[in-house]
Structure formats: C-alpha cells, structure tokens
Amino acid sequence: MTSKNEDYIAFTGDTGDLDVLLNDYKLSESALRFPNVNSILIPKKAQHNLRKHCKVILRTVDSDIDIAVEKCLVFLSNLASTYYTDSKWKPLNAMLLHQQTKNADNTYLYTKIIKVLTTGTSTGAFIEVDKSYQKGFESKKFRLTDTYLKAGLIEYTIKDAGIISTRNKLYYQQLSKAITNPICYNLIMMYQKIDLPTSEELLAIGRKLVKEGRITKKGKILTVRNKHKDHYWLDVKNRSFVEDNIELFEFLTSRGFMIPSAGDMSSGGRVVDSFTLMPSWIREQITIEGKKLTECDYTALHPNIAIKLYDGSMTYLTHGLVAERTGIDLKDVKIEHLSFFNMTWNGMRKSPLFEYYSTNESDMLARIYHDKNEHGHKITSQKMFMVEVDIMSAVIRDLNAKDVYVLYVYDALICEEKDRELVAETMNCIILEHGVKTRVKVNSSDFIESTFEPLQKYALDEIVNLYDILPQLSFDVEDTLKIISGIDSSNVEMTKLLDYFNKQTAQQKYNDYDGVLITPSMISKLKILIKP
Structure with a gap:
C-alpha cells in the first residue's frame, strides 16, 4: 500500500519512454514544480x-x-x-x-x-x-x-488563496525531504547551472537523429511523426516519436523543474526528477556554459548487482560477454537485461537470457527463484534498486564534498567534461567498496564489449595452464593452488582437468569431503572452453 503522505507516478527509467509501473519507481503525485505551485x-x-x-x-x-x-x-x-x-x-x-x-x-x-x-x-x-x-x-x-x-x-x-496555501505546504514538505536526501540535494544544486535547448532546436536535432537511424535505449526507432496518427505505422509500438518526446520535455520543464523525489522501499529509494524522465536524446542536449555534458554509466550494473546479492560466481559481466557466448545480438541482450531480473519466474524462463544464466549461474538462479517464490517476484528488483541507490548516494556524497555536482539517471551520472575523470574514478572506487564488480563504460560503450575477443577454445587432448584456466572459472588464488596441488601439476590435458572436476563433484556428496567446492556452473564454464 502506498504512503499516507505521498503517492507517485512510476516510469520505465532511462529508456526515452514512460509508463506507469505500480510500486516500482516513485514520483510525487502532486507533481509540484518550483516555484509555480499555483x-x-x-x-x-x-x-x-x-x-x-x-x-x-x-x-x-x-x-x-x-x-x-x-x-x-x-x-x-x-x-x-x-x-x-x-x-x-x-x-x-x-x-x-x-x-x-x-x-x-x-x-x-x-x-x-x-x-x-x-x-x-x-x-x-x-x-x-x-x-x-x-x-x-x-x-x-x-x-x-x-x-x-x-x-x-x-x-x-x-486563484483561490486556500488552495494555493495548501499547495505551498505540500511544496515545502516535499522540498524539505529533498534537501535531506543526498541525491536530491545534489540535483537541486545542479539545476542552477544547466541550460536547456528550445523546442525548435530539439525538433531540428530530432530530424537529424532520425536520418541517422537513431534507436532508443529500449530499442525503439526514433521517428518524425509529421502530423500522422499512430495507425499510419504498422509497427507503431516499436517507434518513439520526436514530436511526442518534445511534448514530454515541455511537460517536464516548461513550468519549472519538478522537485526531485525519492521513492519508498518498493523502489529502493530511487530518485525521480524532470531529467530521469526525459528522453535520453533530449537529455544529451543539456549544456553548461555552452558545453554539452558527458555521461558516466556503469556497465551491466543490475546483472552484476544480482551476482553480488545472490552469490553468483561470475565477475565483471558485460552485455558483450553474454552476446558472444549466446549468439544473441548485443542490442537485444541490453534490452533483455533491462527487465530480466525484474520478471516473474515464468517470465525469466521465457527470456532468451535464461539459458545463459541457467548454464553459467544455476546456483544463483535457484536462490533468485526461492526469493521470488517466498517474497514475490518484485523482491529481486527492489533489492537491486536499494544497492544501486546506496552506491550512487555514496558516489554523490564524495563528489559533492569536492564541490562537484552531477545530474543523476539511476545507474549513470551526467557531468561536465572537466569532471569526467574524477566522476568515473569515484564511481569505480566506490562500487568495489560495495562488493559489486563492474566499472564505468569507456567512451560510452561497455568495456570489453567494443573490442571483445572470442574466448580461446581447447581440444580435450590439449595441454592447458591451470593458472590461466582456473581464474576464468571464478576460482580464487587459494582454491587454484589447492587444485594444482591435488592434480600435482599446473600443466595438464584438458580431459584430465574435466575428469578431476567430475571426480571432486562425486566426492562432495560425502560429509567428510574437504576438497575445493566444484559447482555445476563451474563445470559448465569449463565445457564452454572445450572445442566442439
């Protein structure tokens, strides 16, 4: 049930499209903007x-x-x-x-x-x-x-003085809450610096992007409507319209910016404001002293948060890695990752990503299943949002202490170019303190993804170096040394390593087993490295 003092509009996030998603993202229903409360x-x-x-x-x-x-x-x-x-x-x-x-x-x-x-x-x-x-x-x-x-x-x-008075009280209640929230306070400090494009400028920019074939982060085709109605396009659901985006921009900014508002536990405390709800191609046109801003965005943040929360074995997962190993188009992997962990269990099973995670993170998926089954399917996204907000709050506190203020878009921060290096460095440092292993994208693309090299494959009779192979299977240094000691060699045939894994897995069934834990996902990863 929603809060007694607040109710909210919910949106899909930084996808350039809005929708009402109950209890996911939160924004004050009164939509007060400062200072035009009347x-x-x-x-x-x-x-x-x-x-x-x-x-x-x-x-x-x-x-x-x-x-x-x-x-x-x-x-x-x-x-x-x-x-x-x-x-x-x-x-x-x-x-x-x-x-x-x-x-x-x-x-x-x-x-x-x-x-x-x-x-x-x-x-x-x-x-x-x-x-x-x-x-x-x-x-x-x-x-x-x-x-x-x-x-x-x-x-x-x-015009009525009583209604205006009531709205003023609601305004100051909301503003006082914003000032005490580190993300919201940072945003209020940032608003005074930014300059917005005009609607006429956006229309020209939008037409140019359409000619260039711009696709939104949700995979929709940016399109100029040219006064046509929806039925003009057979694939209208796959399109995002420039004119509609500009109308939304005007709704969000023309009467003043919305007071940034933090959601409740169901949204993990995510903050929503005029800029999180703005289509991303329009947000790109914001300037400070005539210079465009730059975005620092974590790579595959939610999959890596899920790995942390549910004791997965992979580290520094990228959309590109999943695309390479599954054969799914990179664009489709990114879109699927937007909602995969937020789905019902049956929804997850129908996703093209499910096979990848069931092969490589079967234990993690089992824990997610039990959590959703016990607490409802939204528990996963709620937990991930809380971790995300904790990380971004810590980053913003650190930056503000250095007199650096940024725009916030959930898992990304938008800053002046002169501050980019500091912002990225701070984000990379603080996320590791929270135990989530990912980093800021390099040049607005996933690190590794743009230059990803296919994994090396080995024949069963090929000699492999365990110091190279075992870290790829998520073994730490201590377990790597134990396995090398157990096999009595660091260079072995791939078939011998596979036999060792199978043997250890069988022995794990006994209570007196004191060897290195070998999980099904580790065996699956090893098999991926074997030539067909």
Missing part, C-alpha cells in the same frame, strides 16, 4: 464544462462554485502525466487527495469530487474509476475518459 495542467474544456454543466452537484463540494471548480481541477491535474504514458490508469493516494482538497476544518471532500467527475455532464464523465480496486493493497486507480484525453492539456493558474 500552476497546474488540466484537460482542455474541463473548466468550461464544469462551470456550465455541473453547478448543482458542484455545491456538494463547496458553496462557492469557483472554489469547487478549482478543487475538481486540482484532482484532474493529478492525471496530467498519463497523457505521456502507455497506460492511462494511475493510482492516486487517498490521503494526498484529502490534503489537496480539504477545507480549513479538515472536511473530507475528495469523495464528493470523485462523484462530480464520474457523474460528468450529458456528454459523459470526466474520469473513470477502476472497479477492481482492493482496499488495503494499493491506491485506487483513475483515468481520464477518452473525451478529455483527446482534448489535450492547457495550463491553469489557481
């Missing part, structure tokens, strides 16, 4: 239709029609973000709705407002309510009706 976005024609057709029922909200109308508009403004999401349903927390619309005597009015908006006019309701709502499990969901979704948004300036 400015809201509402569906076109909503104010006119309320005033003209709903006067009688509006008096149940307030005897003053003007105040009643504005309280209904405040409610509707909570749904403005759904113009830019795939799902039009959005959960709204009851306590927040009460805080937004209550009278001075703390009277609950939001249920009466819902009645006004669901009753609507002779031409239909303003909103719909999800009938599947179960009290105690999540906030009730609402959506704008098609009539008002198609109408678009306009800006409205609230």
Whole structure:
C-alpha cells in the first residue's frame, strides 16, 4: 500500500519512454514544480464544462462554485502525466487527495469530487474509476475518459488563496525531504547551472537523429511523426516519436523543474526528477556554459548487482560477454537485461537470457527463484534498486564534498567534461567498496564489449595452464593452488582437468569431503572452453 503522505507516478527509467509501473519507481503525485505551485495542467474544456454543466452537484463540494471548480481541477491535474504514458490508469493516494482538497476544518471532500467527475455532464464523465480496486493493497486507480484525453492539456493558474496555501505546504514538505536526501540535494544544486535547448532546436536535432537511424535505449526507432496518427505505422509500438518526446520535455520543464523525489522501499529509494524522465536524446542536449555534458554509466550494473546479492560466481559481466557466448545480438541482450531480473519466474524462463544464466549461474538462479517464490517476484528488483541507490548516494556524497555536482539517471551520472575523470574514478572506487564488480563504460560503450575477443577454445587432448584456466572459472588464488596441488601439476590435458572436476563433484556428496567446492556452473564454464 502506498504512503499516507505521498503517492507517485512510476516510469520505465532511462529508456526515452514512460509508463506507469505500480510500486516500482516513485514520483510525487502532486507533481509540484518550483516555484509555480499555483500552476497546474488540466484537460482542455474541463473548466468550461464544469462551470456550465455541473453547478448543482458542484455545491456538494463547496458553496462557492469557483472554489469547487478549482478543487475538481486540482484532482484532474493529478492525471496530467498519463497523457505521456502507455497506460492511462494511475493510482492516486487517498490521503494526498484529502490534503489537496480539504477545507480549513479538515472536511473530507475528495469523495464528493470523485462523484462530480464520474457523474460528468450529458456528454459523459470526466474520469473513470477502476472497479477492481482492493482496499488495503494499493491506491485506487483513475483515468481520464477518452473525451478529455483527446482534448489535450492547457495550463491553469489557481486563484483561490486556500488552495494555493495548501499547495505551498505540500511544496515545502516535499522540498524539505529533498534537501535531506543526498541525491536530491545534489540535483537541486545542479539545476542552477544547466541550460536547456528550445523546442525548435530539439525538433531540428530530432530530424537529424532520425536520418541517422537513431534507436532508443529500449530499442525503439526514433521517428518524425509529421502530423500522422499512430495507425499510419504498422509497427507503431516499436517507434518513439520526436514530436511526442518534445511534448514530454515541455511537460517536464516548461513550468519549472519538478522537485526531485525519492521513492519508498518498493523502489529502493530511487530518485525521480524532470531529467530521469526525459528522453535520453533530449537529455544529451543539456549544456553548461555552452558545453554539452558527458555521461558516466556503469556497465551491466543490475546483472552484476544480482551476482553480488545472490552469490553468483561470475565477475565483471558485460552485455558483450553474454552476446558472444549466446549468439544473441548485443542490442537485444541490453534490452533483455533491462527487465530480466525484474520478471516473474515464468517470465525469466521465457527470456532468451535464461539459458545463459541457467548454464553459467544455476546456483544463483535457484536462490533468485526461492526469493521470488517466498517474497514475490518484485523482491529481486527492489533489492537491486536499494544497492544501486546506496552506491550512487555514496558516489554523490564524495563528489559533492569536492564541490562537484552531477545530474543523476539511476545507474549513470551526467557531468561536465572537466569532471569526467574524477566522476568515473569515484564511481569505480566506490562500487568495489560495495562488493559489486563492474566499472564505468569507456567512451560510452561497455568495456570489453567494443573490442571483445572470442574466448580461446581447447581440444580435450590439449595441454592447458591451470593458472590461466582456473581464474576464468571464478576460482580464487587459494582454491587454484589447492587444485594444482591435488592434480600435482599446473600443466595438464584438458580431459584430465574435466575428469578431476567430475571426480571432486562425486566426492562432495560425502560429509567428510574437504576438497575445493566444484559447482555445476563451474563445470559448465569449463565445457564452454572445450572445442566442439
């Protein structure tokens, strides 16, 4: 169940596309932006239709029609973000709705407002309510009706002093929380330095990127809409439209930046602001003193966090390594990794990545299965987000202490070029302190991936050096020396090493076994090194 004081919009992250994902990513439902607390976005024609057709029922909200109308508009403004999401349903927390619309005597009015908006006019309701709502499990969901979704948004300036006062209090509550969060505070310090492109400049840049064949991080084709409707494209779901992206940019920035907001335990405390929600190609156009910023991004962070959390054996995993060993296209591996560990167990099994992990990290997958089975499938992503936020918070604290401020995009930091070396060095150092073995990408591409050489393969009768082979199978120095001592040689035929592994595996079944632990994943890795 969502917090009493906050409810949030959830988004897909740095993919250039937004969607409502319940309890994953969190953003204040009131979407307050500093400093325009009296400015809201509402569906076109909503104010006119309320005033003209709903006067009688509006008096149940307030005897003053003007105040009643504005309280209904405040409610509707909570749904403005759904113009830019795939799902039009959005959960709204009851306590927040009460805080937004209550009278001075703390009277609950939001249920009466819902009645006004669901009753609507002779031409239909303003909103719909999800009938599947179960009290105690999540906030009730609402959506704008098609009539008002198609109408678009306009800006409205609230006039009632009482409503403005209430929004000011919510504003300062949210701002005070942001100041005490290291990531949010850092962002507030960064905002004063950055310059944004104009919508006209973005349209020209977008057209250029389309000609260059730009693909979003989620694998969608950047496309110029040119006033065409969705049905113009047979593969519309595989496209991200320049004009729509610019509208989203305007929604996120035109009335001031959103106050950065940290989520609750379900999102691991991930921070959401105007820039995490911005399409990445637009975010690339941000400048400081006329110079574009540069991004420092961890390589395959979540897979490597999963390996840490669930005692996997691999280290410094990259998307390129998985692509090379599976034959799956690198682009597809990156897209699959965005959601693989967040899926249900059945969803993971259907993923093209499952075979790779079941072969190389079978024990880790077993632990993930038991965790999801016991605590629900979202537990994996929640734990990974918490580790991610801990790492990024530590990095940002260290940088801020050196008077360096950055934009934050979950597992990446965007900084001035002059600070890139320091930011990357700090990120690489701190992540190792957290026990996660990956590093910042080199030149905006995965290290190793761009110059990855295929693994050397060995014939069964070929002599191999165990000092070269065993570290590739995740054995540490101590276990490597024990195995060499057990075989009584550091240079052996590959077939002898395989026989040794099989023998040790069989002996492990006995309680008095004191040899080196040989897991099925280690044997699988060894077999990968054998020529077919």
